[in-house]
Amino acid sequence: MISERSSVPPADAAAKYEAVIGIECHVELKTASKMFCGCPNAFGGEPNTQVCPVCLALPGALPVPNAAAIEHMIRAGLAFDCAIPAFSKFDRKNYFYPDMPKDYQISQYDMPLTQGGVVRYWLADGTLRECRLTRIHLEEDTGKSTHAGSGDGRIAGSTYSLVDFNRAGVPLMECVSDPDIRSADEAVAFLDALKRTFVQLGISDVKMEEGSLRCDANVSLRLRGAAEYGTKTEIKNMNSFRSVHRAIQSEIERQTGLLERGERIIQETRGWDEAGGVTHSMRSKEKAHDYRYFPDPDLVPMEIDAATVERVRAALPELPIARYERYVDAYKLSVAQATQLVDNASLAEYFDRAVDSAKSPAGVLNFVLGDLSRLANESGIEVAHSKVTPEALAELVALTDAKTINSKVAKDVLVRLWNDGGSAKAIVQADGLAQVSDPAAVGAFVDAALAANPKSVADFAAGKENALKFLIGQVMKASRGTANPALVETVLRDRMR
């Protein structure tokens, strides 16, 4: 292994080149059972307890495709405007590896379930971007090898490996992008878009830490304005969005350094070393693969008709990018606010329902991202599952916006709604919490306070402003917070003049 630590090139060098990045990622589909057999598709589990003749590739066992996985693929394809070809088939990709039970992977070669398409996504500054997709195809996952004897669990230096086939045969979609990505930031934003879309569609949990999303990146550089691509490297082993960002950034810097020194980029696979913060060459015995793809004779082709496509399309939820644009364009939310909501689909749906009845996106947003989110965090109960219905919140917003209640009372009412549920209006009415702005009514509270606190009145007369604050507090307390605080102060000053 060759490890090259790259120093950060000067800014003008960085400005000279443009990065050209394509992403390939494998995403495990969320189904009850595996792709070609009835074993559970579940993470964890004691090794080799979720296996059967099919996924262990016992002699004579045969695959039968999971209908839900195929439908998930159509959903994914439609979400990104992919073409859903009328005819599709499974092929065998032949290669030997110990965690590949059949020593071929059932995958799709020249007739995948989806073709083309585009992922629209946004950056932290609100810039909208597009990345075209080459294809999304369906295949099966491998088992998992644990490398032993090397001390650190790594393959290098290990003396033997242990294989668990629980994951073997889990449905996997492979998304291949065109090289339309131009920076590490964009790569992560693109992956975020994939992730939130798959989660929204309910077709994957996309948990990188459980390995349900794994991605590789192809990175090359070219002079800004150049049309042709430079020599690319493929980076592997990135196991979080953060490491994707760091790895791509580091590879861009490495390649920039090489080009600036007049050196050549070698087309190769490079592994990301999380601890070292660098990519390193993985070309040990780099040889061209010959996967000998051919149609899997154990399976029959798929024909997806237009009616099926339309049925699936009609059942698609609002997609994250559409929701984001609605929030930013129609509701004028900030990029951060819109992103926060879009990334929490149940909260966003809650928000939408509350806005539907309250017609005040700003008022609803205040509560949803403010006190409600705080209550949710403290209690561990999701807002959408709390006792505060979107309709109750809408009432609360309307009461606040109309200044029927002040913000202090609103907070108290929200807590009562959180604990007991019910209607905001009903609570305000039953407890007489509406703000009191009638000068006569406020005057009565003031007079009572002045009579009960002669010392404070004297202090105020002696020039102690603090005494006024105390008296306001007494009035607010007596009115259970309903008195209009500004009016209280005016009346107090007036009476003590």
Next chain:
Amino acid sequence: MSADDLLFTSGARAIARSVNRRERSAADIAEAVRVALPERDRDLGAYLTLTPDLMRQHARRVDERIAAGETLPLAGVPVAIKDNMCLRGTRTTCGSKMLENWIAPYTATAVGRLLAAGALPIGKTNMDEFAMGSSCENSALRTTRNPYDFDRVPGGSSGGSAAAVGAELATLALGSDTGGSIREPAAFCNVVGFKPTYGRVSRYGLIAFASSLDQIGPFARTVEDAALAYDAIAGYDPLDATSLNAPNEPTADALRTDLRGMRVGIVKEFGTADLGPAIHAAYAQAYADLAALGAELVEVELPTAKYGLATYYLIAPAECSSNLARFDGVRYGLRVDGADVGEMYEKTRAAGFGDEVKRRILIGTYALSSGYYDAYYVKAQKARTAIADDFKRAFARCDLIASPAASTPAFTFNAKSDPVAMYLMDYYTIPVSLAGLPALSVPCGAVVPEDGTRPMPLGLQLAAPLFSERLLLGAAHAYERATQHALKLPRPQIAKAP
């Protein structure tokens, strides 16, 4: 003839009838078979594994079910199972060192159905390794002899099953046919061997050779028994995506006694003149017998059939090169250790596979490899279409096609050392397989080979359009009933001459 001998010569229908009527118990049959079999098979070598305990268990269950009022189509019928079909708890070797000690943890669908119909499993039969061969000589584990001449092969790859039924060591047997592996050994062993339409019988639990061609089917001493066995094993299986989801009409009740109104195609390209005067005369007689039963003989053309062998010897190896990749020493079967996984793979596969299997893996790997895929694999797939289309055209003019089942009668051991010479045995069966058609071999006479002294049986292949099993078995029954060729040969040999 003793009661036991009667058992071994009886047909499946007769046995099932007597067991269903409680004239004898399945347990008694199992016991008779258990006692007699090892000695009877000692010289013939049809079986790789005997399963007396399992047979007894099944017999007990059959007797219980019949006592409970059930009628089972194969009640108490002793059956042999080719050793490429899984039977839970039983060694399943595929005739290979690779799986010499592998115990299947599950049961193939077809085997399960046969046993559920009341059959008693005698054991697992010998075969060419991974079903690759036409003589059974490629078994890595045992030599099986032809019951009509111990110096000759039983045919292959289902040689053990054919020999067991031919030698009266089983009433019925299951075999598998990829390019002729049921029909050719049936012809060699004087029995009926039937390959159904591709997809009629589930392949789940059949250790794959070439997935798009493999099909399980029965051996029996009569067409009627073959039909009974077929009816028990056929039908849709949700565990096999290539199994046909279509209603399965029973065939055993469609048997007929004449061929009136039926057009039988004689294939212009399948002339028999080159096979020698005796064989030529035998097939001429067979066709004449069909006509005598009322069939109208029509000449049909299969101009692409001559490409069948070349097509088959690309497609089948290509599929097998991938199907047999799983024998890698990781999860089951043989392992030969190596310094690393790659070396372990290479040594394991070198030690576990025999010559013919290696040859086919190599040629198949080559046909799929980069640069050769279109010229070989895709070309063969297209030729396959052309061959299937030829059959469709031919069947517009006839209802059945008649031809030899094999190019010669059973040959002597080591007679075919050149692989291509061996492949030529399946000249008549392979095009039918490529088209997925149902076909069978029924005894049609015997000839004394030039290098032999005893008459050796010949088989007539009848092939029918897709899904026409009723028509096919019905017609074969009429021919068999009228000719009775199987009974004209002397009793088969089961022990070496003293």
Next chain:
Amino acid sequence: MASDRIDVRHVAKLARLALTESEVLRYGSQLAGLLTFVDELRGLDTEHVGATAQVVESRNVTRPDVVGPCLSREDALAGAPQAQNGFFRVPKIIAAAE
């Protein structure tokens, strides 16, 4: 190389078969013979013929997404040449061996 038609060593590597020198020679000539034999296919005009991968004409054969029984771990590992702590054990894997 025994034959200029087929690089047996390369194909054997792809197929993970260790071959002795004499096997390379023997298979080389046998496979070359077989290739000559299948060359007769060149005589068949297939320009307007589609490829048949499967004779069955069914489409969209799937199974419902329902969990079924698994093998017991004992059964799963029963045939393993080498097992350890519920895993299949294999010799060391050379990184990027494939």
